Amino acid sequence: MKANIAENSTVNHAFLSDEAKQVRDALIKSGLETPMIDNGLTTEEKYQRIKTAFEDVVSTLGLDLTDDSLAETPHRIAKMYVKEIFSGLDYTQFPKITVIENKMNVDEMVKVSDISFTSTCEHHFVTIDGMAKVAYLPKNKIIGLSKINRIVRFFAQRPQVQERLTQQILVTLQALLETDNVAVSISAVHYCVKARGVMDASSSTQTTALGGLFKRSDKTRGEFLAQ
Ligand SMILES: Nc1nc2c(ncn2[C@@H]2O[C@H](COP(=O)(O)OP(=O)(O)OP(=O)(O)O)[C@@H](O)[C@H]2O)c(=O)[nH]1
Numbered sequence: 001m002k003a004n005i006a007e008n009s010t011v012n013h014a015f016l017s018d019e020a021k022q023v024r025d026a027l028i029k030s031g032l033e034t035p036m037i038d039n040g041l042t043t044e045e046k047y048q049r050i051k052t053a054f055e056d057v058v059s060t061l062g063l064d065l066t067d068d069s070l071a072e073t074p075h076r077i078a079k080m081y082v083k084e085i086f087s088g089l090d091y092t093q094f095p096k097i098t099v100i101e102n103k104m105n106v107d108e109m110v111k112v113s114d115i116s117f118t119s120t121c122e123h124h125f126v127t128i129d130g131m132a133k134v135a136y137l138p139k140n141k142i143i144g145l146s147k148i149n150r151i152v153r154f155f156a157q158r159p160q161v162q163e164r165l166t167q168q169i170l171v172t173l174q175a176l177l178e179t180d181n182v183a184v185s186i187s188a189v190h191y192c193v194k195a196r197g198v199m200d201a202s203s204s205t206q207t208t209a210l211g212g213l214f215k216r217s218d219k220t221r222g223e224f225l226a227q
């Protein structure tokens with residue numbers, strides 16, 4: 001049985017980029033940071049504790065941890081939490097951001113649609129299956145297009161509520177692009193609504209966060225919200 005996740009492991013005292021610090025500061029300042037406490041645990045220590053906790057959960061459910069199909073489930077869940085679906089809690093995993101000067105003086109809307117992501121509902125720890133649309137009006141800075149998808153993905157890799165996820169992407173891009181003129185819209189299916197509880201198989205939730213001209217100008221907002 002695997003005893004650790006040391007392979008390909010980045011320990012959390014690794015380098016924090018200037019962009020990661022800038023984004024974290026902007027989220028704290030705006031009150032939009034995910035409620036977190038610094039417990040001082042390394043990635044490896046988090047993995048070990050979660051694995052032990054899930055051994056307890058799985059055996060408490062009455063499942064046989066010596067069965068070869070179940071034996072590694074606590075390991076898999078711990079690895080998945082720390083390295084995959086909750087990796088966005090660790091700012092060392094913030095994507096490398098390429099921002100360039102707007103030398104070509106682009107002043108029309110840049111809009112990226114159909115950014116697919118999955119996240120995890122922080123109330124029930126089950127999947128949120130979503131699609132994001134992000135736009136901005138360039139000022140002095142232009143961002144590499146794939147970096148928008150990566151930012152969406154980074155914040156999706158946290159326990160989330162959809163409203164906060166939407167706002168975190170907005171504030172992050174406002175900070176990195178040095179402009180208020182950013183808009184984010186998300187449509188998502190919550191599996192805590194679909195697969196349990198009220199068991200609604202068809203509903204989806206739309207959230208929108210608008211900054212600057214996207215909020216003030218009907219025309220700009222309309223252009224963003226249109227397909
Ligand atoms: N606003 C918001 N609510 C969410 C989100 N994800 C899940 N929820 C809701 O969080 C609420 C938690 O309500 P509780 O009554 O504490 O939990 P519960 O008893 O499991 O509720 P039910 O889902 O109605 O069975 C539920 O209404 C969920 O639908 C989200 O992203 N945003």
Ligand SMILES: [Zn+2]
Pocket residue numbers: 121122123124125126190192193
């Ligand atoms: Zn939920």
